[in-house]
Amino acid sequence: xxxxxxxxxxxxxxxxxxxxGLGAAEFGRGLKAGRSAAGPITxxxxxxxxxxxxxxxxxFAPEKWIRRTPPGRLGRASQFAAAAARMAVDDALLTDTDxxxxxxxxxxxxxxxxxxxxxxxTEERVRDGPRSMDPALAARVQAGRLSAAVATEFGLxxxxxxxxxxxCAAGNYAIGYGYDAIRSGDVSFALCGGADAxxxxxxxxxxxxxxxxxxxxxxxxxNRKGILTAEGAGILxxxxxxxxxxxxxxxxxxVLGYGLNCDAYHQVAPNEESVARCMSLxxxxxGIKPAQVDLxxxxxxxxxxxxxxxxxxxxxxxxxxxxPRTISIKSMIGHSMGAASxxxxxxxxxxxxxxxxxxxxxxxxxxxxxxxxxxxNQAVDADLRVVQxxxxxxxxNNAVVILGxxxxxxxxxx
Numbered sequence: 510x511x512x513x514x515x516x517x518x519x520x521x522x523x524x525x526x527x528x529x530g531l532g533a534a535e536f537g538r539g540l541k542a543g544r545s546a547a548g549p550i551t552x553x554x555x556x557x558x559x560x561x562x563x564x565x566x567x568x569f570a571p572e573k574w575i576r577r578t579p580p581g582r583l584g585r586a587s588q589f590a591a592a593a594a595r596m597a598v599d600d601a602l603l604t605d606t607d608x609x610x611x612x613x614x615x616x617x618x619x620x621x622x623x624x625x626x627x628x629x630x631t632e633e634r635v636r637d638g639p640r641s642m643d644p645a646l647a648a649r650v651q652a653g654r655l656s657a658a659v660a661t662e663f664g665l666x667x668x669x670x671x672x673x674x675x676x677c678a679a680g681n682y683a684i685g686y687g688y689d690a691i692r693s694g695d696v697s698f699a700l701c702g703g704a705d706a707x708x709x710x711x712x713x714x715x716x717x718x719x720x721x722x723x724x725x726x727x728x729x730x731x732n733r734k735g736i737l738t739a740e741g742a743g744i745l746x747x748x749x750x751x752x753x754x755x756x757x758x759x760x761x762x763x764v765l766g767y768g769l770n771c772d773a774y775h776q777v778a779p780n781e782e783s784v785a786r787c788m789s790l791x792x793x794x795x796g797i798k799p800a801q802v803d804l805x806x807x808x809x810x811x812x813x814x815x816x817x818x819x820x821x822x823x824x825x826x827x828x829x830x831x832x833p834r835t836i837s838i839k840s841m842i843g844h845s846m847g848a849a850s851x852x853x854x855x856x857x858x859x860x861x862x863x864x865x866x867x868x869x870x871x872x873x874x875x876x877x878x879x880x881x882x883x884x885x886n887q888a889v890d891a892d893l894r895v896v897q898x899x900x901x902x903x904x905x906n907n908a909v910v911i912l913g914x915x916x917x918x919x920x921x922x923x
Contacts, residue, residue: 516692519915521758522601522746523855524593524702527842528564528739532596536852537859539841540867541888546842547725547737553628553709558716560723564739564843565707577662584623584649585706587658589742589848594659594700601746601758603698605663611697615656615670616686617744618679618703620846620902622652622672625708655704659744669696677808677844678900679703680743680851681908685767687747697752702851704742711846712738718777720812726844728809728837728869729816729883731876736810739843743851745858762858765895765911766795772905778814779901784822791897791909792826799827802911803893804866806853808901809837809883810844819901820879834891835881840870850900850908857896857912866891 525532528546529539546564555561566589571580574592583591594615598608626646633641656670669690675682680703687699715721720735727733753760768790772783792799807819823832838856845852856867865888872885893914900908 516694517750518688518691518747518764519750519753520745520761520764520858521748521753522597522603523761523858524596524600524744525852525855526566526569526589526593526742527852528566528741529841531569533600533855533859536855537863540838540856540859541865543868543870543886543888544841545870546739550707550712552707560721562722562724562737563707563712564737566740575662577664578658582649583658584626584654586619586621586623586625586704587654589706589740590617590655590704590744591658591662593702593704593742593744595662597700597744597746598663603746608663608665612695613665613668614687614690614696614699615659615668616673616683616699616701617656617659618673618675618683618847618851619652619655619705620676620679621705621708621711622655622674623650624710625706626650628709659700675906676902677846677849678902678906678908679847680849680854681767681898681900681910682769683851684745684764684854684910685769685908688764688767691747691749697749699747700744701747702742702744703847705740705846705848707738707740722811725871726811726840727871728807728811728840729820729876729879729881730872731874733811733816735812736839737843739845741842741845741848741852743848743855745854760915762861763913763915765797765913767791767908767910768794769908771907774905776903779818780905781818781822783905784819784901784907785825787907787909788822788826788897788899791911795911797895797911799831802833802895802897803891804833804860804896805835806857806896806898807835807837808899809839811839815901816876817878819899820881823881832881834866834884836867836869836884838867850898853898854910854912857898861893861896861912861914864890864892
Protein backbone atom coordinates (compact mmCIF):
# COMPACT_ATOMS: atom_id res chain seq x y z
CA UNK A 510 0.00 0.00 0.00
CA UNK A 511 2.96 2.33 0.43
CA UNK A 512 6.72 2.57 0.01
CA UNK A 513 8.60 3.56 3.15
CA UNK A 514 11.54 4.76 1.03
CA UNK A 515 9.71 7.86 -0.21
CA UNK A 516 7.79 10.58 1.56
CA UNK A 517 4.44 9.24 2.64
CA UNK A 518 1.63 11.78 2.74
CA UNK A 519 -0.84 11.90 5.61
CA UNK A 520 -3.89 13.96 6.51
CA UNK A 521 -3.62 15.75 9.83
CA UNK A 522 -6.32 18.44 9.68
CA UNK A 523 -9.82 18.82 8.27
CA UNK A 524 -11.92 21.91 7.62
CA UNK A 525 -15.47 21.67 6.29
CA UNK A 526 -17.94 24.40 5.41
CA UNK A 527 -21.14 22.65 4.33
CA UNK A 528 -24.90 22.86 4.50
CA UNK A 529 -25.03 19.96 6.99
CA GLY A 530 -22.35 21.20 9.36
CA LEU A 531 -19.55 23.70 9.89
CA GLY A 532 -16.27 22.15 11.00
CA ALA A 533 -15.21 18.53 10.57
CA ALA A 534 -16.90 17.26 13.72
CA GLU A 535 -20.31 18.72 12.89
CA PHE A 536 -19.96 17.71 9.24
CA GLY A 537 -19.26 14.16 10.39
CA ARG A 538 -22.32 14.16 12.62
CA GLY A 539 -24.40 15.40 9.69
CA LEU A 540 -23.10 12.57 7.51
CA LYS A 541 -23.89 9.94 10.12
CA ALA A 542 -27.37 11.34 10.66
CA GLY A 543 -28.15 11.57 6.95
CA ARG A 544 -29.00 15.27 7.16
CA SER A 545 -30.24 17.14 4.12
CA ALA A 546 -29.22 20.70 3.30
CA ALA A 547 -31.96 21.13 0.68
CA GLY A 548 -34.23 24.16 0.84
CA PRO A 549 -35.54 27.12 -1.19
CA ILE A 550 -32.75 29.22 -2.70
CA THR A 551 -32.46 32.69 -1.15
CA UNK A 552 -29.08 33.77 -2.58
CA UNK A 553 -30.59 35.29 -5.71
CA UNK A 554 -33.95 36.10 -7.26
CA UNK A 555 -35.47 32.85 -8.54
CA UNK A 556 -38.54 34.37 -10.20
CA UNK A 557 -39.21 32.69 -13.54
CA UNK A 558 -37.89 29.27 -12.55
CA UNK A 559 -40.50 26.56 -12.04
CA UNK A 560 -38.51 25.21 -9.11
CA UNK A 561 -35.52 26.56 -7.21
CA UNK A 562 -34.33 24.24 -4.46
CA UNK A 563 -30.64 24.24 -3.55
CA UNK A 564 -28.28 23.47 -0.70
CA UNK A 565 -27.27 26.81 0.80
CA UNK A 566 -25.24 27.44 3.92
CA UNK A 567 -27.44 29.57 6.13
CA UNK A 568 -25.46 29.80 9.38
CA PHE A 569 -22.01 30.87 8.15
CA ALA A 570 -20.43 33.82 10.00
CA PRO A 571 -17.02 34.42 8.37
CA GLU A 572 -15.72 36.62 11.19
CA LYS A 573 -15.75 33.60 13.49
CA TRP A 574 -12.80 32.11 11.59
CA ILE A 575 -11.22 34.77 9.39
CA ARG A 576 -8.79 36.84 11.47
CA ARG A 577 -6.46 38.79 9.20
CA THR A 578 -8.70 40.12 6.42
CA PRO A 579 -11.97 42.03 6.83
CA PRO A 580 -14.47 39.51 5.45
CA GLY A 581 -16.16 42.21 3.36
CA ARG A 582 -13.04 42.39 1.19
CA LEU A 583 -13.52 38.77 0.19
CA GLY A 584 -16.11 37.17 -2.03
CA ARG A 585 -18.20 34.40 -0.53
CA ALA A 586 -16.15 31.57 -2.06
CA SER A 587 -12.93 33.12 -0.75
CA GLN A 588 -14.53 33.46 2.66
CA PHE A 589 -15.43 29.77 2.55
CA ALA A 590 -11.87 28.83 1.53
CA ALA A 591 -10.18 30.94 4.22
CA ALA A 592 -12.58 29.75 6.93
CA ALA A 593 -12.19 26.08 6.00
CA ALA A 594 -8.41 26.48 5.96
CA ARG A 595 -8.51 28.04 9.43
CA MET A 596 -10.64 25.15 10.67
CA ALA A 597 -8.22 22.63 9.17
CA VAL A 598 -5.10 24.27 10.59
CA ASP A 599 -6.68 24.54 14.04
CA ASP A 600 -7.79 20.92 13.77
CA ALA A 601 -4.20 19.92 12.94
CA LEU A 602 -3.05 21.74 16.12
CA LEU A 603 -0.77 23.97 14.08
CA THR A 604 -0.20 27.63 14.88
CA ASP A 605 0.37 30.45 12.44
CA THR A 606 3.96 30.60 13.69
CA ASP A 607 4.42 26.90 12.92
CA UNK A 608 3.45 27.55 9.31
CA UNK A 609 5.66 30.60 8.76
CA UNK A 610 8.93 28.70 8.91
CA UNK A 611 8.00 25.88 6.54
CA UNK A 612 7.73 25.84 2.73
CA UNK A 613 4.06 25.48 1.91
CA UNK A 614 1.56 24.89 -0.86
CA UNK A 615 -2.00 26.17 -1.05
CA UNK A 616 -4.08 24.51 -3.76
CA UNK A 617 -7.77 25.43 -3.99
CA UNK A 618 -10.04 23.98 -6.66
CA UNK A 619 -13.10 25.77 -7.98
CA UNK A 620 -15.74 25.77 -10.69
CA UNK A 621 -17.10 29.30 -10.45
CA UNK A 622 -14.51 31.28 -8.52
CA UNK A 623 -16.36 34.41 -7.43
CA UNK A 624 -19.17 34.15 -9.99
CA UNK A 625 -21.62 35.22 -7.32
CA UNK A 626 -20.01 38.68 -7.40
CA UNK A 627 -19.92 38.55 -11.20
CA UNK A 628 -23.67 37.90 -11.16
CA UNK A 629 -24.18 41.11 -9.18
CA UNK A 630 -21.84 43.14 -11.38
CA THR A 631 -23.60 41.91 -14.50
CA GLU A 632 -26.98 42.79 -13.05
CA GLU A 633 -25.78 46.31 -12.20
CA ARG A 634 -24.28 46.73 -15.69
CA VAL A 635 -27.46 45.62 -17.46
CA ARG A 636 -29.81 47.57 -15.21
CA ASP A 637 -27.95 50.86 -14.70
CA GLY A 638 -24.98 50.94 -17.09
CA PRO A 639 -21.22 50.44 -16.59
CA ARG A 640 -20.74 53.40 -14.24
CA SER A 641 -22.99 51.72 -11.69
CA MET A 642 -20.70 48.71 -11.22
CA ASP A 643 -19.38 48.46 -7.65
CA PRO A 644 -15.53 48.74 -7.60
CA ALA A 645 -15.40 46.76 -4.34
CA LEU A 646 -17.17 43.84 -6.00
CA ALA A 647 -14.97 44.11 -9.08
CA ALA A 648 -11.87 43.85 -6.88
CA ARG A 649 -13.10 40.55 -5.42
CA VAL A 650 -13.85 38.59 -8.58
CA GLN A 651 -10.45 37.22 -9.62
CA ALA A 652 -10.51 33.46 -9.09
CA GLY A 653 -6.93 33.52 -7.81
CA ARG A 654 -8.18 35.26 -4.70
CA LEU A 655 -9.46 31.94 -3.35
CA SER A 656 -5.94 30.66 -2.70
CA ALA A 657 -4.56 34.14 -2.01
CA ALA A 658 -7.15 34.61 0.75
CA VAL A 659 -5.83 31.48 2.47
CA ALA A 660 -2.21 32.65 2.19
CA THR A 661 -3.17 36.04 3.62
CA GLU A 662 -5.14 34.46 6.47
CA PHE A 663 -1.94 32.85 7.78
CA GLY A 664 0.53 35.52 6.69
CA LEU A 665 2.45 32.98 4.63
CA UNK A 666 5.49 34.08 2.67
CA UNK A 667 7.25 30.86 1.60
CA UNK A 668 4.20 29.62 -0.26
CA UNK A 669 2.92 28.66 -3.69
CA UNK A 670 -0.75 29.59 -3.88
CA UNK A 671 -2.62 28.16 -6.85
CA UNK A 672 -6.31 28.07 -7.78
CA UNK A 673 -7.26 25.12 -9.98
CA UNK A 674 -10.35 25.70 -12.18
CA UNK A 675 -11.07 22.07 -13.11
CA UNK A 676 -14.74 22.29 -12.17
CA CYS A 677 -16.39 19.44 -10.28
CA ALA A 678 -13.16 17.42 -9.94
CA ALA A 679 -11.09 20.40 -8.80
CA GLY A 680 -10.92 19.44 -5.12
CA ASN A 681 -9.36 16.09 -6.00
CA TYR A 682 -7.01 17.80 -8.45
CA ALA A 683 -5.83 20.02 -5.59
CA ILE A 684 -5.26 17.05 -3.29
CA GLY A 685 -3.23 15.31 -6.00
CA TYR A 686 -1.18 18.48 -6.51
CA GLY A 687 -0.41 18.62 -2.80
CA TYR A 688 0.37 14.92 -2.65
CA ASP A 689 3.01 15.28 -5.39
CA ALA A 690 4.55 18.38 -3.80
CA ILE A 691 4.99 16.64 -0.44
CA ARG A 692 6.21 13.33 -1.86
CA SER A 693 8.85 15.16 -3.86
CA GLY A 694 10.01 17.09 -0.80
CA ASP A 695 9.20 20.47 -2.33
CA VAL A 696 7.00 21.49 0.62
CA SER A 697 6.54 20.40 4.22
CA PHE A 698 2.79 20.82 4.28
CA ALA A 699 -0.07 21.67 1.95
CA LEU A 700 -3.54 23.13 2.41
CA CYS A 701 -5.60 21.49 -0.33
CA GLY A 702 -9.27 21.38 -1.25
CA GLY A 703 -11.96 23.34 -3.02
CA ALA A 704 -14.50 26.13 -2.59
CA ASP A 705 -17.51 27.53 -4.42
CA ALA A 706 -20.51 29.72 -3.62
CA UNK A 707 -24.02 29.27 -4.96
CA UNK A 708 -24.60 31.57 -7.93
CA UNK A 709 -27.32 32.34 -10.46
CA UNK A 710 -25.09 31.61 -13.47
CA UNK A 711 -24.47 27.98 -12.58
CA UNK A 712 -27.99 27.31 -11.36
CA UNK A 713 -29.45 28.75 -14.57
CA UNK A 714 -27.02 26.77 -16.72
CA UNK A 715 -27.94 23.45 -15.13
CA UNK A 716 -31.61 24.44 -15.21
CA UNK A 717 -31.45 25.05 -18.98
CA UNK A 718 -29.86 21.61 -19.36
CA UNK A 719 -32.87 20.13 -17.58
CA UNK A 720 -30.75 18.67 -14.78
CA UNK A 721 -32.01 20.57 -11.71
CA UNK A 722 -34.15 18.34 -9.49
CA UNK A 723 -37.43 19.90 -8.33
CA UNK A 724 -37.15 18.78 -4.70
CA UNK A 725 -34.27 16.45 -3.80
CA UNK A 726 -31.18 14.74 -5.13
CA UNK A 727 -31.52 10.93 -5.50
CA UNK A 728 -28.29 9.43 -6.83
CA UNK A 729 -28.64 5.92 -8.28
CA UNK A 730 -32.40 5.93 -7.69
CA UNK A 731 -34.67 4.75 -10.50
CA ASN A 732 -36.74 7.94 -10.30
CA ARG A 733 -33.96 10.48 -9.82
CA LYS A 734 -34.52 13.86 -11.45
CA GLY A 735 -31.16 15.62 -11.30
CA ILE A 736 -28.84 17.66 -9.13
CA LEU A 737 -29.27 20.36 -6.51
CA THR A 738 -26.69 23.11 -6.79
CA ALA A 739 -24.87 23.86 -3.56
CA GLU A 740 -21.99 25.71 -1.97
CA GLY A 741 -19.24 25.17 0.56
CA ALA A 742 -15.56 24.41 1.03
CA GLY A 743 -13.39 21.55 2.14
CA ILE A 744 -9.72 21.95 3.07
CA LEU A 745 -7.34 19.20 4.18
CA UNK A 746 -3.93 19.64 5.83
CA UNK A 747 -1.48 17.30 4.13
CA UNK A 748 1.96 16.65 5.63
CA UNK A 749 4.83 14.30 5.11
CA UNK A 750 4.62 11.41 7.53
CA UNK A 751 8.03 12.26 9.00
CA UNK A 752 6.93 15.83 9.78
CA UNK A 753 3.68 14.66 11.31
CA UNK A 754 5.42 12.08 13.51
CA UNK A 755 8.07 14.56 14.58
CA UNK A 756 5.48 16.96 15.95
CA UNK A 757 3.26 14.25 17.39
CA UNK A 758 0.32 15.05 15.13
CA UNK A 759 -2.92 13.12 15.05
CA UNK A 760 -3.05 11.29 11.74
CA UNK A 761 -6.50 10.79 10.26
CA UNK A 762 -5.57 8.82 7.16
CA UNK A 763 -3.01 8.47 4.42
CA VAL A 764 -3.19 9.62 0.80
CA LEU A 765 -2.14 6.51 -1.08
CA GLY A 766 -2.31 7.84 -4.64
CA TYR A 767 -4.44 9.47 -7.29
CA GLY A 768 -5.24 9.43 -11.00
CA LEU A 769 -6.06 12.20 -13.48
CA ASN A 770 -7.15 12.25 -17.08
CA CYS A 771 -9.01 14.51 -19.48
CA ASP A 772 -10.76 12.96 -22.46
CA ALA A 773 -12.37 16.16 -23.85
CA TYR A 774 -15.16 13.87 -25.07
CA HIS A 775 -18.08 16.20 -24.38
CA GLN A 776 -18.73 19.37 -22.43
CA VAL A 777 -21.20 17.76 -20.02
CA ALA A 778 -21.55 14.05 -20.91
CA PRO A 779 -19.10 11.68 -19.16
CA ASN A 780 -17.21 8.99 -21.07
CA GLU A 781 -17.39 5.53 -19.51
CA GLU A 782 -14.05 4.27 -20.80
CA SER A 783 -12.24 7.41 -19.66
CA VAL A 784 -13.81 7.31 -16.17
CA ALA A 785 -12.78 3.67 -15.80
CA ARG A 786 -9.27 4.50 -16.98
CA CYS A 787 -8.95 7.27 -14.38
CA MET A 788 -9.96 4.86 -11.59
CA SER A 789 -7.41 2.32 -12.82
CA LEU A 790 -4.69 4.99 -12.91
CA UNK A 791 -5.45 5.95 -9.31
CA UNK A 792 -5.38 2.34 -8.10
CA UNK A 793 -2.12 1.73 -9.94
CA UNK A 794 -0.54 4.85 -8.47
CA UNK A 795 -1.61 3.77 -4.98
CA GLY A 796 -0.44 0.20 -5.42
CA ILE A 797 -3.95 -1.04 -4.62
CA LYS A 798 -5.85 -3.89 -6.26
CA PRO A 799 -9.57 -3.36 -6.91
CA ALA A 800 -10.47 -6.09 -4.43
CA GLN A 801 -8.78 -4.11 -1.65
CA VAL A 802 -11.15 -1.12 -1.97
CA ASP A 803 -13.79 -1.17 0.76
CA LEU A 804 -15.86 1.84 -0.31
CA UNK A 805 -16.30 4.20 -3.25
CA UNK A 806 -17.47 7.75 -2.74
CA UNK A 807 -19.00 8.29 -6.16
CA UNK A 808 -19.32 11.52 -8.06
CA UNK A 809 -22.99 10.49 -7.97
CA UNK A 810 -24.76 13.62 -9.14
CA UNK A 811 -28.26 12.15 -9.48
CA UNK A 812 -28.45 12.58 -13.25
CA UNK A 813 -29.02 9.67 -15.60
CA UNK A 814 -25.95 10.50 -17.68
CA UNK A 815 -23.60 10.50 -14.69
CA UNK A 816 -25.02 7.72 -12.55
CA UNK A 817 -25.30 5.03 -15.23
CA UNK A 818 -21.97 5.94 -16.83
CA UNK A 819 -20.17 5.98 -13.50
CA UNK A 820 -21.76 2.70 -12.40
CA UNK A 821 -20.75 1.02 -15.67
CA UNK A 822 -17.20 2.37 -15.31
CA UNK A 823 -17.01 0.97 -11.79
CA UNK A 824 -18.04 -2.46 -13.07
CA UNK A 825 -15.36 -2.25 -15.76
CA UNK A 826 -12.71 -1.84 -13.08
CA UNK A 827 -14.11 -3.95 -10.25
CA UNK A 828 -15.93 -6.64 -12.23
CA UNK A 829 -19.63 -7.30 -12.68
CA UNK A 830 -20.06 -8.57 -9.12
CA UNK A 831 -17.04 -7.03 -7.43
CA UNK A 832 -18.05 -3.41 -6.88
CA PRO A 833 -17.72 -2.28 -3.26
CA ARG A 834 -20.43 -0.27 -1.60
CA THR A 835 -20.77 2.99 -3.50
CA ILE A 836 -22.32 6.12 -1.98
CA SER A 837 -23.02 9.73 -2.92
CA ILE A 838 -22.94 12.43 -0.26
CA LYS A 839 -24.42 14.82 -2.85
CA SER A 840 -27.76 13.35 -1.75
CA MET A 841 -27.18 15.28 1.50
CA ILE A 842 -25.12 18.35 0.65
CA GLY A 843 -25.99 18.85 -3.02
CA HIS A 844 -23.43 19.50 -5.74
CA SER A 845 -20.98 22.06 -4.37
CA MET A 846 -19.03 22.19 -7.66
CA GLY A 847 -15.30 22.74 -6.99
CA ALA A 848 -15.79 21.90 -3.33
CA ALA A 849 -17.58 18.62 -4.07
CA SER A 850 -14.68 16.16 -4.22
CA UNK A 851 -12.84 17.99 -1.42
CA UNK A 852 -15.80 17.63 0.94
CA UNK A 853 -16.16 14.03 -0.22
CA UNK A 854 -12.48 13.43 0.61
CA UNK A 855 -13.15 14.74 4.11
CA UNK A 856 -16.17 12.43 4.33
CA UNK A 857 -13.96 9.50 3.26
CA UNK A 858 -11.33 10.43 5.82
CA UNK A 859 -13.90 10.59 8.62
CA UNK A 860 -15.40 7.30 7.45
CA UNK A 861 -12.01 5.59 7.73
CA UNK A 862 -11.19 7.17 11.08
CA UNK A 863 -14.57 6.71 12.74
CA UNK A 864 -15.56 3.39 11.15
CA UNK A 865 -18.80 4.17 9.32
CA UNK A 866 -20.23 4.56 5.83
CA UNK A 867 -22.36 7.65 5.15
CA UNK A 868 -25.71 6.92 3.53
CA UNK A 869 -27.11 7.87 0.17
CA UNK A 870 -30.31 9.51 1.36
CA UNK A 871 -33.60 10.10 -0.50
CA UNK A 872 -33.30 6.57 -1.87
CA UNK A 873 -36.47 4.69 -2.78
CA UNK A 874 -35.65 2.16 -5.52
CA UNK A 875 -32.23 1.41 -6.98
CA UNK A 876 -32.00 1.87 -10.74
CA UNK A 877 -31.28 -1.62 -12.14
CA UNK A 878 -29.03 0.01 -14.75
CA UNK A 879 -26.82 1.17 -11.86
CA UNK A 880 -27.15 -1.92 -9.68
CA UNK A 881 -24.88 -0.69 -6.88
CA UNK A 882 -25.21 -1.04 -3.12
CA UNK A 883 -25.48 2.67 -2.34
CA UNK A 884 -26.09 2.25 1.44
CA UNK A 885 -29.59 3.71 1.25
CA ASN A 886 -30.85 6.21 3.81
CA GLN A 887 -29.04 4.98 6.94
CA ALA A 888 -25.34 5.11 7.83
CA VAL A 889 -23.76 1.77 8.69
CA ASP A 890 -20.76 0.78 10.80
CA ALA A 891 -17.83 -0.49 8.76
CA ASP A 892 -14.16 -1.38 9.15
CA LEU A 893 -12.61 0.56 6.27
CA ARG A 894 -8.99 0.26 5.17
CA VAL A 895 -9.07 1.71 1.63
CA VAL A 896 -11.58 4.21 0.21
CA GLN A 897 -11.78 5.59 -3.33
CA UNK A 898 -13.13 9.08 -4.01
CA UNK A 899 -14.31 9.89 -7.56
CA UNK A 900 -14.46 13.38 -9.04
CA UNK A 901 -15.78 13.78 -12.59
CA UNK A 902 -16.01 17.16 -14.27
CA UNK A 903 -17.01 19.09 -17.39
CA UNK A 904 -15.04 18.30 -20.52
CA UNK A 905 -13.95 14.92 -19.17
CA ASN A 906 -11.68 16.30 -16.43
CA ASN A 907 -11.56 13.29 -14.10
CA ALA A 908 -9.71 12.98 -10.79
CA VAL A 909 -9.77 9.98 -8.43
CA VAL A 910 -8.06 9.91 -5.02
CA ILE A 911 -7.28 6.78 -2.99
CA LEU A 912 -7.20 7.16 0.79
CA GLY A 913 -6.16 4.53 3.32
CA UNK A 914 -6.12 3.85 7.03
CA UNK A 915 -2.83 5.04 8.48
CA UNK A 916 -0.40 2.27 9.38
CA UNK A 917 2.82 2.89 11.26
CA UNK A 918 6.08 2.71 9.29
CA UNK A 919 7.86 -0.63 9.41
CA UNK A 920 10.70 0.78 11.48
CA UNK A 921 8.22 1.97 14.11
CA UNK A 922 6.40 -1.38 14.13
CA UNK A 923 9.66 -3.15 14.84
